[in-house]
Amino acid sequence: MSQIHFVGAGQMAEAIIRAAQKRGAVSASQITLADIDDGRIATLRDRYQLTSALNDSEALAAADYIVIGVRPQDDIDGVARHICQYASPQATVISIIAGVTLERLGAQFGTTRPIVRTIPNTLTDTGFGYSGVVFNAHVKPEPLMPFLESFGKVMLLEERLIDIFTGFAVAGVNYVYYFIESLTDAGVLSGLSRPQASKVVWENLIGGVEMLKTSGLHPRQLMDINNSPAGVGINGLYELNNSDFAAGLQRSVMTAVRRTTELSGSKPA
Ligand SMILES: NC(=O)c1ccc[n+]([C@@H]2O[C@H](COP(=O)([O-])OP(=O)(O)OC[C@H]3O[C@@H](n4cnc5c(N)ncnc54)[C@H](OP(=O)(O)O)[C@@H]3O)[C@@H](O)[C@H]2O)c1
Incomplete structure (x- = not known):
């Protein structure tokens, strides 16, 4: 069983959790959350019946996948430093942050770490709509696909196309x-x-x-x-x-x- 840790438990993270749970890609015990707003964590834990009792550093250490759901203007450097302190170097970082490149993510989270850059669409509850997805060279796609496909159809892209995808598909x-x-x-x-x-x-x-x-x-x-x-x-x-x-x-x-x-x-x- 893979453990998935969300850093930044905002609207998009919630939409992903809801869709992934609904489609059976993750169970309540596999999900942990971090957010600067403790009230938000409590709300989502309650709403999605999340059962893990791990604290923040334990959750990071146990995570196979770490979804970065903060906004582009948030302190991504600080988030990355905190994650690198506790997470396994093999844990895959999945960034949903619009506009932040694999190169920048690699500089922040480690150049040998598996990193996925994805732009989900807002149709996550429907099973329709594409997420644009880019992998770095260290990602093993196969075990990751059921999770990625639980919140949208996956369109693998060259990274140069991902901003076009965001403007065309997500806004579409x-x-x-x-x-x-x-x-x-x-x-x-x-x-x-x-x-x-x-x-x-x-x-x-x-x-x-x-x-x-x-x-x-x-x-x-x-x-x-x-x-x-x-x-x-x-x-x-x-x-x-x-x-x-x-x-x-x-x-x-x-x-x-x-x-x-x-x-x-x-x-x-
Ligand atoms: N919404 C979309 O349609 C869409 C589509 C594709 C991609 N995205 C991307 O998804 C990301 C999230 O968007 P969203 O709409 O879900 O935004 P959001 O609702 O504002 O969620 C961001 C969350 O991260 C929290 N946060 C900020 N700094 C943090 C930190 N240092 N550590 C932990 N948590 C922190 C925020 O808390 P506070 O509110 O208390 O600051 C907030 O709960 C963005 O990067 C965006 O580019 C969004």
């Missing part, structure tokens, strides 16, 4: 929520009730994804099938073509990617 569900809201409003504007419009939008969204999956066709091919000459659909699409829809969406993604690279201090790929 925003566009889906925004699209659903805008399209539902369009139904209401046309005269449907909000519940009627909402049902139609959800069903079209899920059905559209299913059509793409089952047919294997490109979206443009499905649009061709959906639109007869001079018909209703192509007239509607003409208005969308005249709008800023595609370019606006693409500018928004590029801006999110640019902001990620600004925050991490890296250069865009």
